[in-house]
Every structure is written in C-alpha cells, then in structure tokens.
Amino acid sequence: MVQVFENKTSYNVVGTRPIRHDGIDKVTGRAIYGADVKVPGLIWGEVLRSTEVHARIKSIDTSAAKKMPGVFAVMVHQDLADPGTETTRNGLQDVDREFFNIMAKDKVLYKGHVIAAVAAIDRNTAQEATRLIKVEYERLEPVRNVDEATSPNAPILIEDLIGDHLGENVANTNIATHFRHEFGDVEGGFKLADLIVDREVSLEMVHQGYIEPHNATVIWHEDDKLTVWSSTQGSFGVRDQTAKFVGVSPSQIRVNYSEIGGGFGGKTKVYLSPIAAILSKKSGGKPVKIVMDRPSVFQATGPAPGGKVKVKMGVTNNGKITAAEATIRYEAGAYPGSAVNAGAICIFGCYNIPASRIDGFDIVVNKPKSAAYRAPGSPQAAFAIETVVDEICENKGWDKIQFRLDNAAKKGTRRGDGVLLEKVGFEESLDATRNSSHWNSPLGKPDNGKLRGRGLACGYWMNGGGPSTCDLMLSDDGTVMMNEGSADIGGTRASIAMQAAEVLGLAAEDIKPSIPDTDSIGFTGTTGGSRTTFATGYAAYLAAQSMVKELKTRASILWEIDETDIEFSNGVFRSTKESELKLSIKELAEKLGVTGAPVSTTSSVNMAAGGNGYAVHICDLEIDPETGKTDVVRYTAIQDVGTAIHPSYAEGQIQGGVVQGIGWALNEEYFINDDGSMANYSFLDYRMPTSLDLPMIETIMVEVPNPNHPYGVRGVGEVPLCPPIAAVGNAINDAIGKRIYEQPIKPGRILDAISKD
C-alpha cells in the first residue's frame, strides 16, 4: 500500500514495477557471483585460523606446509605491507588496525582470527596444507563482554591502544573511545518531570547472515597491476583497502564487478582480497581464489555489536518529554570501531527532546571485529528507547501513538547530536499507523491456550549520501546504455535506470544498465547507508538531464532553428513555433550522425545526507506458555520512503529488514562459551528465520518526498531493521505482562519471566 502526503507530480516510470534488468540471469543461474569466477590457471587459497580466543603467538612454523606437493605459496602477517602511522591507529575510525584483523601479527584476539595462508593447486590441497602449519600460543584470559572489558583488572587486548576518553588520552584501557553529545539543561529537565523511567537493555552480537560467503579472486600481474574479483558492496572500497594492505597505489588495482549474494553492511570491508593478492604474487602471478567457509563467516566476519544501552527519560503529566539521557556501550569486537557513533545519533532521533545527554563507549572485546549491519547501531538503541517510551505510556495509560505525535521529531527538531532536522515524515507515518487496518483490528484471543500480545515501536536512520557516478550513451536505436558504479544487492540497477528513463521519457527497459570495473567508471561510494537509489539515482538523473540538453542542440541543428525554441516532454522534442517539427528520442537517435558526434553524457555527484528515514512497526504475536516459544502472527511496517521508485523493491527492503529484526529479537545471538568462543557457528545453531516461522509482512509506504532529491527519494533499506526488537519486546510484555530487557527474548527467558511473580 502507498499513501502520499504531498501533491505528487505524476510520473511515467517512477512508481511502476518493471522487471529488473538483471533478473533473467538471476533466475536462470547464469549470473556470475564472486565464487563463480573462473580464470585460466586458477589455484586456490585457504587460511589458517586461530583456535584460541585470546593468546600471544609464540611461533608459527610453516615449513611442512611449504614442502607439501601442490603448494605454491605460504604467507604470514609480515608479508602484508604496513599501511599506517601510529597516529592513525587510535580512535573510533581505526581502519588501519584492520591490518592486524586481516592477519594477526603477534596476538590473536578471537577464535577464527587469521594467522597464515596457503595457495595450492586445488581447494582440498590448500585446506590440507593449512593443517600442517604449527602455531604455538601463550593463552591469555578472554574478555567476553563490555562489563568484563571495563572491570578494574581486565586483561588489555591491545597494549598500544590510547583511548580517547572525553578528549583525554588514556593508556592501558579496552575503551577505545568515550564521547558525549549534550545540549539543554538535562538536570533541570528531569526536575520538571512528573515521571522518570530509567532502564538498561543488554544485547548479544548478531550476524548479518548473508547467504553468500565472502570470496576473492586476485591476479598479481608481472607489471605489478592487480585484477580483483570479490563479493563486495563497493568495488572502490575493495580497491582502496586492498591497495593499502599490499603496498600498491589504488590505480594499480582493477576490481571487476561480480554479483553479490547479500551484504547488509557486512561486505563493506575486505577480509580475503589482500591475502589472495599476496598469495598470487608469491605464486608467480597465478590467479588465486579464496572462498570462506560458513563457520569462518560467523566466527571471523562482521557481527553487529552487542552491549548495553541505558535510557532515562522524564515526562510531565500532560505528556511532554522534558529530558532524556542515554549511555550506549557497544562491543567493537577485537579492534576499535563499533557503530556507537551512529547509535548515538539515532537513539533520540524520533523525538523532540528539549534537553539530552548521550554518552557513547566503543569497547574492545575478544570477539570478531564488528562491521556495519543495516542501520548500524540504531536497532540496539531503538530497543532501549522504544522500551522506555512503551513503559511510560503503559504507566500513564497514554495512547502510544498520541504520545509519540505529541513529542515527534519534525522539521527544526534538534537531534541528540545537535543537528537540526529538515522536513521528515515521522508524524505522517504515525498518522498512517493510527489509520491502518492492523492498528484498528482487535488483537483477538486465541482458543489454543496461547497468550497474545500487540506491540508498537518506532525507528530512525539518517540515511547516507556521498559520491556516485553514472554515464549514459545513446544508441542509434534510441536505447540508452548506462554505466553506474554502485554494487547492486537488491534491484538498484532498476531503480537507478528508472530515474534516467523518467527524465528521458523512455521506458525502464530502454535503459541498459551495467556496473563496470573500477577502471571504467568514476568513483562511486560503497552501497551502504541506504544511499544508492538516492545518490547514484541522482547522478543518473543529472546525466539524463545533460543528455536532454545535448539532444536539444542536435534537434536545433537538424531543424535549423534556435535551441530556445525547442521544448522537451514525455520523450519528444518539439518546436514551440512550428507544430510539425517534432521528434521522439528514438527518431532523433537515428539521425544523430548528421548533427555531430555520438551522444554520451556523464555525471558525478557528492550528495549530502540522504533524507532521514522513519519507521513505525506493529507486531502481533502468540506465546506458548508451556514452552515459551513465540510466533509472530501479524506484522505491519509503516515507513516514510520519500518516493518509492520501484515499489516492489522498496517493499522488499522493508519486509527483509523486518524479518531480520524478528530474528534478532527472538533467536539470533552469538552464544558465547565460557572460554569466549562462539558456540553456534552454523546456520543450524545460529537460527535465522525460515519461511515457516513467519506470516506475510504487511507494508504501508508513506511518501513524504525528500526535499533534497528531484523525485523525493529517501533511503529505504536500513530503517526497517530499527523497530523490530522493541516492537517484539513490547508485544511480549503485552502478552505476558512482563518486560524482558535482554535480547534475544528467547523461550527460556520468557518462561523465567512467566514463572516469576
């Protein structure tokens, strides 16, 4: 369902549902994903991973592996190129520590940490060779969570880490950063409050759970140029990061596009391509392919941070928020750089709060280095704030939508980090929720003895912008070839092409999108932050505008009239003076030769913020009081999408995000053993939702156009993951009359809560 809130311009292509351009290849098995790449002379790489959670490496003996028949090369950390200076190794954006994450030097910081790698004639031989590598460890005490990491005598993970604690340099710490956002009179605000609710939630790490494992294939050519294939959300990111860790300049690397089998933020970093590059070099330029196995994907690639989030909120008896305070402590994993920054920006993003203070802590623990996961940092924060808001409404008997409307973020609201909001669609989304059939239908009482509950929760994500490039080339038959630089994870070729088609008055099918290698398209940022349809779409829009301008010139040459006397609409150029002079783009394309050179245009943009995203979710669920098992029976996601370019794929983003969120709320977690290792590193034990666990996910797309995009696009991909943990939690409270502040809200916890009276 789509609800429009402002006078909508009528579009020909935007808002329709064409078949995606890459669809045929993906339903026939012909699409080439990273692991499908075949090159002549290919050999296989494999890595050796730490069996220890926290240990010093005393020695690595690779001699037996080197001697094994079929082995071409063996590498350790010292074979990588040191990219960084000491000064860049600290603080939150500590990318250079990835240098030690890719391959451990003298310490391993989590089970699965890469220690060495082998290239061999085939995958099996490479695997066997890694088993011949002997590592001697000196075992250290593991640090398993934020409380252990910050306790007085905690083992220190990174000895040379200098923490930034509110501007002070602190040595000998596991807290990489402590920052604060504050404005207004917070203490004064709490004094004005008639009710203050103060709660802390705790969360475990969860994984993005993309079905395609990480992979890389690299050729190190004799002239020190590199060719790379890798499943990634951003080819340019792979190029630049790989260059840094193997000691070449980015221009020496060409990253070919391959299809990507899911990422959700987890494929924004490199794990394998620097290793495959060095192995290729050491093997004399043989192409080396590495495909990660599933246990390693879980144990060694980017989970979303677990941790603790505490929220205190004050309200007056007439339903106004007076002040709020938050403390967010996230697990960065083995190296600094959790999503606590974004979590702090988002935590109060739904509300207009006169005074607030937010403390963020980025804390290292002996778990894999965290990575982005769909609205990084915001879902955990939303669990805390939306639980507190629900509790306030429950305590006061207030309508949950009215309270939020009375305190809703809108144009001019100051976000927790001080930024003033532009026009946003939160109030409209709340209105749509209040009018929805789900909210207005009775919850019903099951006759099977189960307990039923309904929960509501909201979420906020700021959405990204950044650099993108799009080239358009007009063919003689009037179709347009399009190159764009964004990795397509879920239909963005279509949503970008549709924006060009809208400008040109062509059908979506008349645009032929390609995603070329990094040598063949201008720089384009990684697909992430819900930026692609917004920013690369805008580049396509501008390139199409330039094409219209150029074609006007050509028509004026053809007709021998003044350019200013030509207008363009719905794909047709017309003389404003002589009505018989008109040509469609297709007709004009045939005649281009006589007017000059082939027509191609390009546009590169660097977009500011992507137009804030808001979501409101309603969850109905049933709990079996005997087993504690929860089944979601109805779920509706209401979201301001700005403008849905391809409504099916916008809906798909929302539905997919909701389901990941339901998994996060109910079962998904890194279950950590006493020794600090992950217990459940298979899909069997890390239980993601299956089709059988779910109802249909209803969506209501609210369209409050983004003022910063010609078609009003806002990013849609991330904010749907923000409300579910709290929506499920609030529904469970409604069902059993008890709040559970620990994620996942699993059967054991529910049974404990029911039995405690």
Place this chain on the structure above:
Amino acid sequence: MTTNTTNIHIRTKINGQSYEFLAPSYMSLLDALREIVGLTGTKEGCLDGNCGACTVNMDGRIVDSCLVLAAEMNGSEIETIEGMATSDGLHPLQKTFLEEAALQCGICTPGFLVAAKGLLDNEPKPTERRIRHWLAGNLCRCTGYDKIVKAVQKAASDN
C-alpha cells in the same frame, strides 16, 4: 591432486544431457557440478545442509548437493537451475519470481526455484502453509520470504 586420492568414474545425466568424468572420492555433488561440469548456477552457502542454496533435483527428489557425494551421481539424473528454462522459454516459476520481485540479491534464488519446482511438480495447488513448510530448508536473508511465497502461489494458480 591430493596424495592418496582415488578418482571415481561417473556417468550421469544433468539436465537431460549425458556426462562422463572422473571425480575425487571426497568431492561433493555440488563441487562436481561447479568445478568439473562448470555449472555454477547451483550455489554454496554453508556446505552443511542448512541453507538450501545448493538445492538440486536428483532422480525426482530435492537434495542439498553439498551433502551428496559426487560418486552418488553415477547412474542418476540431476536437474539444476540451468535446466529449468527450455527452448520454450522460462519456467512459470522463473516468470513469477521476476514479476513478483521475489529476489533481491539472488544468491538463494536457484535453490528456491529448484525446490519450488519440486513441490509444484507433485502438488500443483499447495496452500500457503504447505509452501512455507516445503521451502523451510531454503534460507533467504533478503526478502523476508513474502514475495517468494507469493511467486510460488502465483505460479501454482496459473497451473
């Protein structure tokens, strides 16, 4: 290549075509398809039977090809995603997956299509519950399953 590897002689039919080759005894059906026969439409997601990305049809049954040894292909008939479209065009399920936008990244799609075909071949009019149950061995992390279930329903109703 590995020392002490025995190679097994395999005669099989894949998508109606006969093949004969040698495969190492440890090799899975999945790897034989991908690495020896060169059909990479069947995907690897976990190698332990829990994602369904590697689903193929073996003698009329849906199997996770990562759990079947290549040696077991001998004398079998295998159908993979590459055999689903014919010279008459796409299979109805392939069409409805496109029309219903039932794929986002598409990595799970070959497995879902082969599995769903296995269902509709035997049960032309399954209920939503039955579809969800049948497809529970195939993980999709992108779509939330909504549009996949709807695409199967639509193909079934066109049956």
